Amino acid sequence: MSPETILLDHGSGGLASQQLISSLFLKYLDHPVLAALEDSAVIQNGPGRLALTTDSYVVDPLFFPGGDIGSMAVHGTINDLAMRGARPLGLTLALILEEGLEMAVLERVIASVARACKESGVPVLSGDTKVVPRGKADKLFINTSGVGLVADDIELASRLARPGDKIILSGTMGDHGLTIMASRAGLALGGNLQSDSMALHHMVADLLAGLKTGSVHVLRDPTRGGVATVLGEIARAAGCSVEINEAALPLRPEVRGGCELLGLDPLYLANEGKLLAVVAPEVADAALELLQAQAGGGESAIIGTVGLDRSTKVTMQTVIGGTRIITPLHGEPLPRIC
Amino acid sequence: MKYVDEFRDQGLARDLAAALDRTLTRPRRIMEVCGTHTMAVFRSGLRSLLPEGLELVSGPGCPVCVTSAAHVDAFLALAGRPGVRVATFGDLIRVPGSDGTSLAHARSQGAQVEVVYSPMDGLTLARNHPDETVVFLGVGFETTTPGVAATVRAARQEGLSNFFVFTTQKTMMPPLMALFGDPDQSIDGLLCPGHVSAIIGAAAYGPLAERYHLPCVVGGFEPVDILQALLLLVRQLEEGRSEVENAYTRVVSPAGNLQAQSLVAEVFEPVDMEWRGLGVIPGSGLQLRAPYRAYDAQECLGVEVVSATEVRGCLCGRILQGRARPPECPLFGSRCTPSTPIGPCMVSSEGTCSAYYNYSLSDSN
Numbered sequence: 001m002s003p004e005t006i007l008l009d010h011g012s013g014g015l016a017s018q019q020l021i022s023s024l025f026l027k028y029l030d031h032p033v034l035a036a037l038e039d040s041a042v043i044q045n046g047p048g049r050l051a052l053t054t055d056s057y058v059v060d061p062l063f064f065p066g067g068d069i070g071s072m073a074v075h076g077t078i079n080d081l082a083m084r085g086a087r088p089l090g091l092t093l094a095l096i097l098e099e100g101l102e103m104a105v106l107e108r109v110i111a112s113v114a115r116a117c118k119e120s121g122v123p124v125l126s127g128d129t130k131v132v133p134r135g136k137a138d139k140l141f142i143n144t145s146g147v148g149l150v151a152d153d154i155e156l157a158s159r160l161a162r163p164g165d166k167i168i169l170s171g172t173m174g175d176h177g178l179t180i181m182a183s184r185a186g187l188a189l190g191g192n193l194q195s196d197s198m199a200l201h202h203m204v205a206d207l208l209a210g211l212k213t214g215s216v217h218v219l220r221d222p223t224r225g226g227v228a229t230v231l232g233e234i235a236r237a238a239g240c241s242v243e244i245n246e247a248a249l250p251l252r253p254e255v256r257g258g259c260e261l262l263g264l265d266p267l268y269l270a271n272e273g274k275l276l277a278v279v280a281p282e283v284a285d286a287a288l289e290l291l292q293a294q295a296g297g298g299e300s301a302i303i304g305t306v307g308l309d310r311s312t313k314v315t316m317q318t319v320i321g322g323t324r325i326i327t328p329l330h331g332e333p334l335p336r337i338c
Numbered sequence: 339m340k341y342v343d344e345f346r347d348q349g350l351a352r353d354l355a356a357a358l359d360r361t362l363t364r365p366r367r368i369m370e371v372c373g374t375h376t377m378a379v380f381r382s383g384l385r386s387l388l389p390e391g392l393e394l395v396s397g398p399g400c401p402v403c404v405t406s407a408a409h410v411d412a413f414l415a416l417a418g419r420p421g422v423r424v425a426t427f428g429d430l431i432r433v434p435g436s437d438g439t440s441l442a443h444a445r446s447q448g449a450q451v452e453v454v455y456s457p458m459d460g461l462t463l464a465r466n467h468p469d470e471t472v473v474f475l476g477v478g479f480e481t482t483t484p485g486v487a488a489t490v491r492a493a494r495q496e497g498l499s500n501f502f503v504f505t506t507q508k509t510m511m512p513p514l515m516a517l518f519g520d521p522d523q524s525i526d527g528l529l530c531p532g533h534v535s536a537i538i539g540a541a542a543y544g545p546l547a548e549r550y551h552l553p554c555v556v557g558g559f560e561p562v563d564i565l566q567a568l569l570l571l572v573r574q575l576e577e578g579r580s581e582v583e584n585a586y587t588r589v590v591s592p593a594g595n596l597q598a599q600s601l602v603a604e605v606f607e608p609v610d611m612e613w614r615g616l617g618v619i620p621g622s623g624l625q626l627r628a629p630y631r632a633y634d635a636q637e638c639l640g641v642e643v644v645s646a647t648e649v650r651g652c653l654c655g656r657i658l659q660g661r662a663r664p665p666e667c668p669l670f671g672s673r674c675t676p677s678t679p680i681g682p683c684m685v686s687s688e689g690t691c692s693a694y695y696n697y698s699l700s701d702s703n
Contacts, residue, residue: 185455253339260342262455263374263688265381320351320561322383324697330676334428334453 006101011131020129024107028114029093031123041125043089046149051086053077054145062109062140064183066175066194069142070112072272075199076223077146078122082201083219083275085156085208086148090125091117094143099134109140120199122146153213158237160217165306166284167242168277170203170291171196171299172250173227177269177333178258189261191254196296198273203294210290211283218278221271225329228267228314230276231304232328235312242314244304244326268329278306341588345560351387354565359389361572367393367524368571369660371514372531373400373688374559380697382561392568395660396693398513398616399531401478402429402686403658406612407646409506410435413475414444416504416641423450423467424504425460426475427482429686432679436646457482457489457503464493464501473635476505480537483507483624484598487605490626490633502635505625508611510534511542512622517659518550525660527553527571529564532586539594540584551580558586605630612645614682615655654681657690664694671695 009016026035033041057073067075074091081088093113097106117123175196182189200221208216218238222230227249235242251266259266273296279287284302291300314326344350370376376396379385385394398404414435417424424441431441431453445451450470452463460474476486486503493501510531517523530543535556543554553574557567567585574581584590604627611623626634635641652674653667664670664683674680676692683691 187455256339256342260339263377316383318381318383318561319346319348320382320384320387321348322351322386322561324380324383324386327696330696331432334431 004103006097006099006103006106006131008099008131008133011097011129017129024110025127028110029117029124029127031125033090033125034123034127041090043125043147048149048151051081051084051148051150052145053080054143055080057142057144058138059180060138061183062105064195065179067197067272068109068112069140070109071116072197073142073144074113074116074120074122075197075272077144078120078199078201079221079275081146081148082199082204083156083221084150085154085204085219086150087205088120088122088146088148088201090123090147092145093124093127095127095129096137096141097129097131098137098139099131101139106140116199120201122199122201154208155214156216156219158218158220158234161234161238161240161278161306162217162280163240163306163308164281165217165278166281166302167231167244167304167306168279168284168288168291168300169227169250169303170200170275170277170294170297171273172252172255173222173271173274174255174259174266174269175252176272177226178255178264178266180270181262181264182258189254189258191252191257193252193254193258196271196273198296200273200275203275203291203297206294207277207287207290211279211287215280215283216277216287217280218276220276222274222276223272224270226266226268226270227276228265228326229328231314231326234276234278235314238306239310239312241307241309241311242304243307243317244314245317246319248301248303250299250301264333267326268333342560345558345562346382347562350562351565354562354569355387355389358392358565358569358572361569361576362389362392363576365391365393366526366572366575367395367660368527368529368568369395369397369525370529371397371399371510372533373403373686374533375529375531375557375564376400376690376693377688378559378561378564380693384561384564387565388568392572395525396657396690397517397660398613398658399479399510400683400686400688400690401482401508402433403654403682403689404508404613404616405430405433405477405506405682406614407434407436408612408643410440411646412641412643413441413504414439416473416635416639417441417444417449417451421469422471422473423452423463424473424475425452425454425463427477428453429688430475430477433682433685434679438680457486458492461489461493461496461498461501464498468500471500471502471639473502473504473639476503476507479508479510479534480602481533483602483606484537484595487601490605490630491601493633494630502633502638503626504635504641505606506611507606507624508613508622509608509624510538512619513613513616514546516616516619518546518552523660526575527555529567529571530554530556532556532558532563532589535586535590535594537595537598539592540582540590541592542594543582547580547582553580554582556582556584556586556590558589615658649680652681654683654691657683664691667691
């Protein structure tokens with residue numbers, strides 16, 4: 001076996017593991033807390049409450065237009081912290097590698113993790129690597145956990161949505177979901193179709209800092225299940241109806257065209273760099289301006305309102321002036337036959 | 339987006355809905371017979387614009403919905419064989435067979451089940467896995483048949499020996515003739531399927547209009563297309579006419595796609611076919627002609643299609659004929675949901691039950 005592939009030895013905890021850590025992981029992820037190689041990272045705590053989250057990444061293909069499994073594992077976990085208003089302190093990085101994985105592939109992923117960490121200013125502070133026999137995993141799986149601090153005056157939760165609140169989406173829908181689907185199927189949908197994967201904690205920090213304390217009620221990132229599923233969750237948690245306006249939904253032409261072609265509904269496609277903000281009506285315009293001024297937030301739009309009735313239904317005013325119900329996603333979105 | 343936005347224009351839609359309202363003098367039932375129509379109607383919220391008294395009923399036009407449990411059982415048996423890899427369109431994956439299991443279950447148990455976007459992808463699979471038997475599960479109407487025919491012809495030209503097609507391809511006219519030949523049916527007009535019509539041509543519906551005095555209008559799939567077709571249908575009914583009209587001339591010609599027709603005729607021949615909920619309809623299916631039999635999975639791999647009973651209580655058969663609405667089914671929304679489909683009409687996003695469940699739960703509650 002060539003030394004350029006992952007061997008079971010690399011997960012043994014012995015010499016090969018140590019070489020992998022020092023020659024690859026620490027080469028890219030050089031934070032002193034991680035480099036100490038202790039059993040756990042000890043972090044200086046500040047005032048506020050601790051936010052803790054974890055997510056596993058198994059995306060196939062590993063590399064896709066606009067990102068890869070490494071950057072996604074950093075962005076996704078940062079975003080889960082940010083949606084509760086937490087300032088991310090650090091991440092853990094756990095890898096499950098399939099025996100025989102090309103070392104160059106692993107290096108490319110770790111370099112991407114490092115780049116995403118550097119750009120977002122959130123370091124990997126602790127890590128782990130396991131190798132499983134060939135066929136027992138698909139190339140490479142990643143788990144990242146994240147810790148962050150939530151200031152005492154910040155309270156964000158789906159149940160806090162109130163009737164009359166405005167709902168803002170921070171950009172176009174479905175870019176990530178359709179990119180992955182097209183990459184898997186080898187479909188060339190044309191245009192500049194790419195994943196929207198990005199960290200949202202700076203956007204959130206600026207939004208919260210720019211508005212009156214307590215005027216932002218809910219932040220959610222519409223990942224798997226898409227905007228439709230998250231709106232349903234907000235409606236049920238808050239005990240309110242939600243009404244959205246189809247004409248206001250931001251959508252890239254290439255995503256729209258791809259969805260028309262494949263019979264998919266962009267409301268149900270995953271996003272990895274967008275947030276839904278539910279804000280008090282009097283700050284809606286200011287919130288929109290703040291989001292539109294952010295990198296990656298230029299296409300933010302007010303897409304709907306939280307309704308008065310307690311039915312917890314999500315309805316949409318369609319472009320032709322009709323109404324329809326929006327239900328949560330059932331199973332995977334599947335392309336239709338014809 | 340060109341060819342989309344102008345057909346979703348709110349002003350045009352409102353004007354057409356108002357014209358429908360003015361024209362309709364008594365209750366009418368119109369059948370749409372294409373899954374894409376069913377879905378377009380729900381997704382656009384078009385029902386909420388229609389005048390009271392104009393009822394839209396979905397017919398047997400969802401290819402997954404009309405695939406019999408017996409055929410799904412045969413697909414499952416095939417997928418379970420060692421060395422076999424089946425390729426299928428996406429929405430067939432969740433359709434249950436007679437014991438409630440689907441290709442998704444089979445895949446979780448180790449069967450090789452690949453979702454493809456084109457039958458031609460099956461040829462790529464066959465080339466990439468020369469030591470396996472690759473079977474494309476052919477499901478669909480005139481819209482998918484030309485693609486399957488082209489694939490079989492390409493397989494023969496290339497001399498691939500490990501690629502087969504399990505064909506359950508169906509044609510649209512025989513079930514429509516059977517449905518409207520039944521004096522008990524209560525449908526007043528037919529919104530003809532736009533995509534099928536692009537292949538077979540608008541003139542194909544002539545016998546329905548002439549023999550059964552059924553107004554037929556070919557319609558496109560955008561809200562304005564559908565409203566325009568409905569208006570033409572209602573005008574025919576109010577004026578006592580029964581003709582074939584074409585409201586989708588940017589895609590459909592009177593004679594259809596002659597090249598596709600000749601390709602299909604070269605590769606396929608009619609055969610009796612079982613439809614879910616409708617039984618066996620003579621001459622409504624397609625099988626490979628003798629020169630292409632070497633690619634016929636049923637013949638070459640010895641797959642048996644064993645007649646299976648449908649689930650008790652499931653009204654899919656009546657729903658597919660426009661004789662029942664989904665909320666009338668005792669299983670609808672309780673035991674049968676898109677996550678746990680019992681009948682095929684709940685599986686496909688085009689299925690009537692799924693469309694009712696996903697887009698108009700409020701109507702049924």
